[in-house]
Amino acid sequence: MPGQNLRPPTIAVTPQDYQDLTKKLTPKPTIVRNSFWAFMVGGAICALGQVIINLFAAAGLGRQEASTAATASMILLGALLTGIGVYDEIGKYAGAGSIVPVTGFANSIVAPALEFKREGYVLGVGARLFTVAGPVLVFGISTSIVVGMVYYLWH
Amino acid sequence: MFEMVVSAFLVGGVICVLGQLLMDLTKPSFTPAHVLVTFVTGGAILGALGWYRPLVDIGGAGATIPLSGFGYILAKGAIEGVSQRGFIGAFSGGVEAAAVGIAAAVLFGYLVSVTFNPKG
Numbered sequence: 001m002p003g004q005n006l007r008p009p010t011i012a013v014t015p016q017d018y019q020d021l022t023k024k025l026t027p028k029p030t031i032v033r034n035s036f037w038a039f040m041v042g043g044a045i046c047a048l049g050q051v052i053i054n055l056f057a058a059a060g061l062g063r064q065e066a067s068t069a070a071t072a073s074m075i076l077l078g079a080l081l082t083g084i085g086v087y088d089e090i091g092k093y094a095g096a097g098s099i100v101p102v103t104g105f106a107n108s109i110v111a112p113a114l115e116f117k118r119e120g121y122v123l124g125v126g127a128r129l130f131t132v133a134g135p136v137l138v139f140g141i142s143t144s145i146v147v148g149m150v151y152y153l154w155h
Numbered sequence: 156m157f158e159m160v161v162s163a164f165l166v167g168g169v170i171c172v173l174g175q176l177l178m179d180l181t182k183p184s185f186t187p188a189h190v191l192v193t194f195v196t197g198g199a200i201l202g203a204l205g206w207y208r209p210l211v212d213i214g215g216a217g218a219t220i221p222l223s224g225f226g227y228i229l230a231k232g233a234i235e236g237v238s239q240r241g242f243i244g245a246f247s248g249g250v251e252a253a254a255v256g257i258a259a260a261v262l263f264g265y266l267v268s269v270t271f272n273p274k275g
Contacts, residue, residue, distance in 0.1 A: 136222070
């Protein structure tokens with residue numbers, strides 16, 4: 001009979017249960033979507049880095065030097081894109097895909113320095129360059145010294 | 156010109172997904188700064204254990220462009236410093252190996268910040 005199946009389905013949950021269920025289910029698609037864009041953008045930035053390595057290698061640089069030069073180039077690129085306001089737009093979608101590569105490190109250096117520029121070139125720009133770079137250098141360099149010391153004691 | 160580009164994309168993409176999961180599965184107080192510090196420290200430890208080198212061999216820029224690659228360079232430099240100069244090399248090796256990256260970040264960061272003005 002037509003219309004027989006139009007009766008609303010019986011839901012065996014209370015509104016409270018439903019809210020809990022919604023809360024539990026909502027973040028998951030976000031995580032998948034965030035991870036997808038982090039993969040695509042982060043992968044693309046690294047692929048560009050590889051093209052630059054290959055170009056430096058073709059220009060006659062050794063493997064190590066080509067890699068170092070490419071990293072420096074990517075830092076310049078990340079700094080420039082932050083300067084013209086493009087990098088933060090990418091970051092809205094890419095999340096960690098734009099944070100983890102060295103271009104994101106450059107972004108973390110330029111963004112606070114730009115923001116506090118009116119406080120001057122010393123305590124504004126000069127100091128704020130290290131808002132994030134400072135902790136990165138502290139932890140990175142300290143870890144490397146500990147690694148070196150352990151290696152020294154080991155051998 | 157395009158050799159290793161696909162593997163760089165894949166390895167780099169996976170490393171960035173790890174960073175994304177680190178952000179999404181932890182408290183909001185785990186900021187991008189914490190992600191970068193975790194990656195540089197993690198890269199240095201993995202590098203010291205000899206576990207990061209295979210990633211660099213497979214993924215090229217996919218492993219060196221993420222900040223974990225910066226940590227790897229620091230640890231690798233410290234180990235080479237010790238084997239060449241003994242104990243003092245633990246202090247000099249890491250920073251020496253990472254010098255270009257650090258210097259580039261300081262100079263380019265400063266120049267760009269001085270040249271451009273914040274939006275809005």
